[in-house]
Amino acid sequence: MNINDLELFILVAEQGSFAKAAESLNTRRALVSRRIAELEKQLGAPLFTRTTRAMSLTPSGELYLEQISPLLKQLKNAAMVFKNRYNEVQGSIRVGLLPFVDKILDHKIASFVHTYPQVKLDIEVVSGGYKDISRLELDLVIDINHIQDNQFVAKKLLSFERKIYASPGYLEKSSVIENLNDLQYQSLLGFRGTSGLVEEKWRFQQNTISANHKVVCSDYNSLYNLCLGGAGITLLPQVIAQEAVENNQLINVLPELSAGFTDLTLIYPVDHAFSSAAKVFVEHLTRQKS
Structure with a gap:
């Protein structure tokens, strides 16, 4: 056959x-x-x-x-x-990851490591997104920015959905949350992107609220841990919160609401001289499905 x-x-x-x-x-x-x-x-x-x-x-x-x-x-x-x-692709690659990206791309990166055992990954946790490429001498960065810069190439890897989460301990002490307006009376934990801008408004399918944040963080790992500890309510990528929800450590508040999808993007300079190792890394991540 x-x-x-x-x-x-x-x-x-x-x-x-x-x-x-x-x-x-x-x-x-x-x-x-x-x-x-x-x-x-x-x-x-x-x-x-x-x-x-x-x-x-x-x-x-x-x-x-x-x-x-x-x-x-x-x-x-x-x-x-x-x-x-x-073919024995060899060499090393310097990759910049935002603090939460490892939780989303762990399977893809693990697959690359097993497929190319002669390649060394040097992973740097970055806070400035693709702007850190030159400063840290990275080959590429995986960011959530939609960049408008013709000096860089951006390739979409996947999209993740964000929803509202809180810990059971926090919800036991808070007032009842029945609709979106009730969130204005809660302790909200906000996100600051790599651009430096704080997400002042929480936008959902049909509604938007102004978020009076009690805490602002520049990475989803911190938001996740603070939310898990009962500090307040926040928007998290569903893929990050999923395990905690299954273990009853977090609750999806108002589960019918979605803050939409955000793209995870692989970014590198247009004029960067890629090694064979870096080329296969880019090909592997952009080819593999989640």
């Missing part, structure tokens, strides 16, 4: 169409259809239900997709590890 045919089957299932799959591969629809038919013949079962209007997976096709998808992913990862170890 040809692994390329299995990859084609997954692509057709994702695209939901022979024509779309053929277009993405820059080939003919008839060729895609024939290869899938040959695969079905080898398996002895139809994978797709075909009509003049639509195409969908059969129960056998759904089961087959569920079985082979993780196997193909493992094969690809194994091939990548072997290839990279054979």
Whole structure:
């Protein structure tokens, strides 16, 4: 059985169409259809239900997709590890991370470390975001800023959602919170971005409130720890607060509200002479899915 045919089957299932799959591969629809038919013949079962209007997976096709998808992913990862170890990418990379970024990118960074064992990561915790690149002689920084500077390249890695959190201990002592306006009578913990600006207003889907902060912090780790200790209510990335919520250490206050999504961005100077190690680091982070 040809692994390329299995990859084609997954692509057709994702695209939901022979024509779309053929277009993405820059080939003919008839060729895609024939290869899938040959695969079905080898398996002895139809994978797709075909009509003049639509195409969908059969129960056998759904089961087959569920079985082979993780196997193909493992094969690809194994091939990548072997290839990279054979090529022996070496060197060191100086990376700047905001204090909370390790909690969001831990799996991606760990994956890079295992994939490129000859590369040394020198990680510096930064407070000034991408502005610290020159001062600290970094190769790149992972920031939350939307930069408007043609001297830098910015590549989006992922987005994280922010919601409202407080500790059970704080909520036991506070007045009842039934709606957004009730937050104005609470101890609010605010965030100061790397630009130096404090988030004076908390903006949600349909409403905005002016936040009279009792405490302001320049990193989400501090906000998380202060919130965990019962100092007040704050906006946190959901990915940071999730474990504490599951352990009943934090509560998502007014869970129907969202402060929206913020992009995590990889930033480096346009004219920076990247080493091979830095290049594969950028490729790895921008390629890997969360």
